[in-house]
Amino acid sequence: MYDPSQLRTFLAVAQTLSFTRAARRLGLRQSTVSQHVRRLEAAAGRQLFLRDTHAVELTEDGEAMLGFARRILEVHDQAAAFFTGTRLRGRLRFGASEDFVLTRLTDILEAFRHDHPDVDLELTVELSGTLHEQLAAGKLDLVLAKRRPHGPRGETVWHDRLVWIGAERLRLDPDRPVPLIVYPPPGITRARALEALEREGRPWRIACTSGSLNGLIAAARAGLGVMAHSRGLVPPGLALVPDRAGLPDLGEVDFVLLHGRRPGSAQGAADALAAAILSGGDRLHRRVR
Numbered sequence: 679m680y681d682p683s684q685l686r687t688f689l690a691v692a693q694t695l696s697f698t699r700a701a702r703r704l705g706l707r708q709s710t711v712s713q714h715v716r717r718l719e720a721a722a723g724r725q726l727f728l729r730d731t732h733a734v735e736l737t738e739d740g741e742a743m744l745g746f747a748r749r750i751l752e753v754h755d756q757a758a759a760f761f762t763g764t765r766l767r768g769r770l771r772f773g774a775s776e777d778f779v780l781t782r783l784t785d786i787l788e789a790f791r792h793d794h795p796d797v798d799l800e801l802t803v804e805l806s807g808t809l810h811e812q813l814a815a816g817k818l819d820l821v822l823a824k825r826r827p828h829g830p831r832g833e834t835v836w837h838d839r840l841v842w843i844g845a846e847r848l849r850l851d852p853d854r855p856v857p858l859i860v861y862p863p864p865g866i867t868r869a870r871a872l873e874a875l876e877r878e879g880r881p882w883r884i885a886c887t888s889g890s891l892n893g894l895i896a897a898a899r900a901g902l903g904v905m906a907h908s909r910g911l912v913p914p915g916l917a918l919v920p921d922r923a924g925l926p927d928l929g930e931v932d933f934v935l936l937h938g939r940r941p942g943s944a945q946g947a948a949d950a951l952a953a954a955i956l957s958g959g960d961r962l963h964r965r966v967r
Contacts, residue, residue, distance in 0.1 A: 680721055682754050685747040687714035688726065689957060692744055693836040695734045703833050703956075718743075751957045756793060766794045770947040773802040773809040775823040776861070776891040777911055777933070781962045783822075783955075790954050797947045805889065807864030810936070819938045820948040822955060824866045824908075824931050832934030835956060836910065840870055840928035842919035843912055844904040850923045857885035857903030859894050866931070871906040874926040908933070933962075 690700035691711065701708040719726050726740035736744070774783060791799060802812070806823035813821045825832050850856065856875060860868040875882045885903035888894050895913050898905055904919055906928050912918070919925055935952050938944075955962075 680718065680747075680750060681714075682751060684714040684718040684721075685751055686957070687711050688718050688743065689747050689751070691715060691727065691734065692736055692740065693956075694834045695837055697729075697734065699834050699837060748958055752789070752954075755953070755957070759793065765796055766947045766950055767796040768944055768947055769798045769800065770944050770951065771800045771802065771817065771819045771938075772948075772951060773804060773812060773818040773821040773823070775806040775809060776803060776889075777806070777824065777908060778822065778962060779803065779891045780913055781911065783962060786954055786958045786962075789958075790951050794947065794950060799947075799951075805861055805864065806866045811864070813936055813938055816938065819944040820951060821936045821938075823934065823936070825934045825936075826866070827930045827932050832932070832936045833952065833956065835933045835935060835962070838911075838931055838933065839909045840867060840906050840931050841909045841912075842904050842923070842925045842928065843907045843916045844898050844919050845901045845915075846917045848901050848904070848919075850904070850919075850925075852924060855881035855883040856925065858882055859886040859888075859897045859903045859905040860884060861894070862887050862889055867906040870928050870931075874906075874928050878926040880924075880926065 687700065687704060687706070687710075690703050691697055694700050694703065697708050697711050697715075701711045704711070715727065722739070722743065724739035724743075725737050726743055728735045728737055787799070787801070791797075802809070802818065804812070806825070809818065809821045809823045810825075812818045822835065827837070844859075858871060860871060862868070872882070886894065886897035888897065891913075894905055895916065897903070899915050904925070907913075907916075908931060909918075935955060937948055937952070
């Protein structure tokens with residue numbers, strides 16, 4: 679009933695919320711992406727996206743289709759791998775940013791290990807900036823990390839906004855410097871927060887620095903200050919800082935997959951894990967209305 683190619687296109691649009699970015703990810707024309715979505719909507723008999731010239735949003739039926747599409751494609755890919763008789767082998771050095779510590783990335787990695795038991799998967803969890811440096815130095819084969827919007831490299835897993843978050847009871851004094859909870863350099867969210875405050879001429883001070891997401895969350899829950907964070911990854915126990923606090927807009931951010939340049943056995947394994955992450959990207963974040 680549902681064409682796998684149309685389901686892959688649907689997932690790409692749902693995760694990037696852009697027909698243009700989905701077309702770039704898939705290597706298709708934008709008209710082809712639109713055609714795939716229309717055909718899938720016709721097959722389902724439901725509208726999956728609300729779209730105009732400025733924005734793309736999932737409908738309730740589109741949200742439901744996310745889970746179905748991912749599961750259908752997982753089974754499709756497992757069957758294809760079984761009947762082609764290919765078994766991936768080798769060492770795969772995978773880096774994931776701290777942002778994914780509290781997500782269901784572990785489910786995707788567990789399924790990958792089950793499907794490819796002969797791949798030696800080595801996981802590195804670090805700041806996005808550090809992962810970009812390690813990839814460039816040839817120390818990693820595949821990286822899942824943040825990137826400034828519209829950067830030159832990487833497959834977009836999803837497109838998001840950066841927001842200010844903190845404890846629900848936190849109240850900021852407009853006459854005092856903004857207390858910041860930040861990663862150390864070269865953290866991307868740290869740089870964006872400081873740039874935004876400097877641009878607005880808003881005084882700030884560092885209230886907490888930690889290379890661990892759990893450390894930042896603990897400080898934020900304790901009410902030490904505010905932190906810049908992806909809207910789709912707001913940790914439990916923390917809330918968006920209300921607009922009345924007057925904090926500057928932080929702009930957008932992309933979560934992307936980047937491949938290393940080392941040829942050989944790692945390439946096939948990296949491609950397989952990248953495909954699994956792209957197909958299961960809806961499990962890595964939650965949509966905040």
